[in-house]
Amino acid sequence: MTNTIDTSLMLSNNQQNTRKTGTNILGKDDFLKILITQLQNQDPLNPMQDKDFIAQMAQFSTLEQMTNIEKSLENFLKSQEQNYMLQASMLIGKTVTFLDSNNEEKTAVVKSVSFKDGKTLFQLNNNENSSIASSQIIKIE
Structure with missing residues (x-):
């Protein structure tokens, strides 16, 4: 029995270079795709151990939380810049x-x-x- 990889999970050459984020850094969506592909194509005689799966899910959760923190910090910095601009404009x-x-x-x-x-x-x-x-x-x- 031959296992095949679902080609819809692969990135085209153009997508490999730019992807959704426009960078070459893996994001949470990329990590989840890799995990799903790994689960779909694992050896049935030697499946992934529970502890390995839990460790990967923990890494995914950590990545998602870090992404959320980054977005929150970016929003905070933007609001701080706006506040500072308002304060500075009071000197006009x-x-x-x-x-x-x-x-x-x-x-x-x-x-x-x-x-x-x-x-x-x-x-x-x-x-x-x-x-x-x-x-x-x-x-x-």
Whole structure:
């Protein structure tokens, strides 16, 4: 008796490279497909041991929980960035005292706020139309 592998479980050449996630990292769906294929094609005279099956299910459960934690952390970080942007925008129209590149105190009015490369920049309404980082601000009026 010959065992055959169900070809619907195989990935096409294009899918092998991109898959649903667009990365080359295995996800929980991939892990489950592998487990199901392994169960369907196991040797009937030497089936998978219960402890092996339980260990693989535990790994699958752990992978799923880690994926859920990752999504939760991403959502949390996005909300933190939005909160920080709202807090930073409260400085628009306020006069700030800051240290310039020569470590001299200067005063200007905040014109706008932007995020660039993960940093908050405050555009100033001064003669130089410069922008400063939040770490340069020493006083808010």
